[in-house]
Amino acid sequence: MIVFLLLWNFGISWLNCWFVGKTWAESKAVGGWTRLVTWSAAVMGACGFVWCNLLVIGYAASTHVGILPHKYQLTDPYLELLWEMGYAIVIFPILGSGLAIWADSLKQAYKNRDMLSVGVAGYNTFAMAHNAYEAAEFLPTVFEKIGNSLEDSDNKAAMLVIYTVLALSVGIGVGLAYYIIHTTAVGVANKARSWRESKFEEINLTRRDTMMKKYAAIVLSLMMFALPVLATQNFPLTTPFNGPVFSAMYPTPDNSSVGVEKSLAEGTTTNNDGTYTGYTYGSTTKNGKAWFGAGYLDYTSVRGTSVDVLDKAVDGGIAGMKLVLVPDSRKNTELAGLFAREGEGVDDTSDSFLRVSVTGNRCYLAIVVFDKSLHATQADADEFFNSIHRN
Numbered sequence: 001m002i003v004f005l006l007l008w009n010f011g012i013s014w015l016n017c018w019f020v021g022k023t024w025a026e027s028k029a030v031g032g033w034t035r036l037v038t039w040s041a042a043v044m045g046a047c048g049f050v051w052c053n054l055l056v057i058g059y060a061a062s063t064h065v066g067i068l069p070h071k072y073q074l075t076d077p078y079l080e081l082l083w084e085m086g087y088a089i090v091i092f093p094i095l096g097s098g099l100a101i102w103a104d105s106l107k108q109a110y111k112n113r114d115m116l117s118v119g120v121a122g123y124n125t126f127a128m129a130h131n132a133y134e135a136a137e138f139l140p141t142v143f144e145k146i147g148n149s150l151e152d153s154d155n156k157a158a159m160l161v162i163y164t165v166l167a168l169s170v171g172i173g174v175g176l177a178y179y180i181i182h183t184t185a186v187g188v189a190n191k192a193r194s195w196r197e198s199k200f201e202e203i204n205l206t207r208r209d210t211m212m213k214k215y216a217a218i219v220l221s222l223m224m225f226a227l228p229v230l231a232t233q234n235f236p237l238t239t240p241f242n243g244p245v246f247s248a249m250y251p252t253p254d255n256s257s258v259g260v261e262k263s264l265a266e267g268t269t270t271n272n273d274g275t276y277t278g279y280t281y282g283s284t285t286k287n288g289k290a291w292f293g294a295g296y297l298d299y300t301s302v303r304g305t306s307v308d309v310l311d312k313a314v315d316g317g318i319a320g321m322k323l324v325l326v327p328d329s330r331k332n333t334e335l336a337g338l339f340a341r342e343g344e345g346v347d348d349t350s351d352s353f354l355r356v357s358v359t360g361n362r363c364y365l366a367i368v369v370f371d372k373s374l375h376a377t378q379a380d381a382d383e384f385f386n387s388i389h390r391n
Contacts, residue, residue: 006052013048016041017177021184037104040097042181047090047097050173054086057165071157078158081149082165084142089170091135102128235290235380237387241281245296246336246364249387253283265297274300276363289371292384299361307332310341313356313363318345323352333382336364336390344378353381364388 020042027038060067062074074082102124109121153159237249241260253259266277282293303309311330318325323345330343333355340357355366366388368381 006055009048010052013045013052013177014180016045016048017180018184020045021181022188024181024185025189033104037100040100042177043093043097044101045180046174046177047094048173049176050169051086051090053169053173054083054165057169058082058086061161061165068161072161074158074161077149078153078155078162081146081153082162084146084149085162085166086169088139088142088146089166091131091139094131095135098124098128098131235285235292235376235384237383239283242391243279243281244391245279246294246388246390248281248294248384248389250283250292250384251285251290254285254288255283259283265295276300278363280365282367286371286374289374290376291367291369293368294364294366294384294388297363297365299363302361303358303363305339305358307341310339310356310358311343313358313365314341314343314354317354317356317365317367318343318352321345321352323347323350333385335366335385336388338364338390340364342385351376353378353385355385364390 020038023034023038027034058074058079059065061072062076062079066073102121105117105121105124109117111117235251238252239250239259241248241250250260260281260283263280263282264277265280266275268275276297276299278295278297280293280295282291282295284291314330315325324347326344326346330341333340333342335355335357338357338359340355342353342355345352345354350369350371352367352369357364366385368384370376370380
């Protein structure tokens with residue numbers, strides 16, 4: 001019977017710590033009552049291990065087993081003193097943490113009203129009542145016995161063993177609880193990370209399939225979608241494009257039957273000083289990991305051609321794509337035979353280059369986006385930009 005209860009307490013303590021590890025990160029984020037209950041379960045699990053250790057190590061150090069030198073073996077009175085001191089150490093944390101766990105189990109049972117929740121609440125009610133009753137009945141006697149035993153004891157060797165067993169039991173119990181909680185929490189975090197990475201790859205693949213549909217207009221102040229760019233690979237320009245406004249050379253598209261796709265771009269400027277309409281022409285290559293696009297927008301009013309105006313367009317496009325502008329990446333260049341400004345934006349997965357020029361009320365724009373796994377260079381983007389000419 002004693003062995004069964006020992007295994008039962010050990011198993012319950014293990015489950016408590018496992019539960020804590022499973023919910024540790026979540027409870028930390030939520031805080032409040034959830035965090036209190038999680039900490040209470042951790043304390044309860046540690047106390048359970050401490051008590052199991054006291055019973056096993058104490059018994060092993062007694063005359064019933066006899067593994068220690070004779071003068072260090074605990075006789076029954078000293079073994080009883082050890083367990084009474086251990087009980088006094090763990091009962092208060094058990095009662096305090098048990099109260100929070102019991103209250104939460106009642107709350108969950110009322111909320112869920114299923115057999116599992118009701119069963120857990122019933123067990124916790126029994127355990128709480130049992131522990132509280134025993135503490136109220138035996139604690140005064142325990143403290144009295146501990147006091148009398150310490151006063152009357154003259155066996156320094158036995159007392160040394162008692163304190164050593166207490167220290168070992170507490171240390172091993174807390175260490176085991178920490179190990180279970182930590183390893184379980186790490187396992188949960190790793191699974192979550194793997195899930196996020198797989199989902200992120202799914203999202204990336206979906207995004208690459210619909211890049212052209214998502215590519216929209218760019219206004220001098222904002223409103224443009226570009227895709228990520230990277231650097232250091234060759235993208236031979238093998239596909240000529242000759243449109244009504246400009247011509248360009250594109251890399252070999254992933255879908256040769258579709259080729260360069262045309263998309264309408266129209267809207268209102270962000271400062272509401274006019275409207276614009278135009279078209280973008282783009283295609284993906286390298287299995288959707290690179291996107292090359294160029295287009296034009298005609299505004300209802302004349303746009304400026306100064307560095308400040310063009311930089312606002314570049315910065316607005318990079319911000320609109322939720323990218324971070326690479327410091328000192330903006331530079332003077334040409335696009336479609338006109339003075340232009342170019343900038344680079346990055347995020348965790350992509351590197352994008354954007355070039356903008358303006359003449360009258362027409363804005364020319366070109367964007368290249370590279371997945372970072374391609375290790376592309378700015379030269380790869382510039383080669384495409386430099387192939388764009390006005391018709």
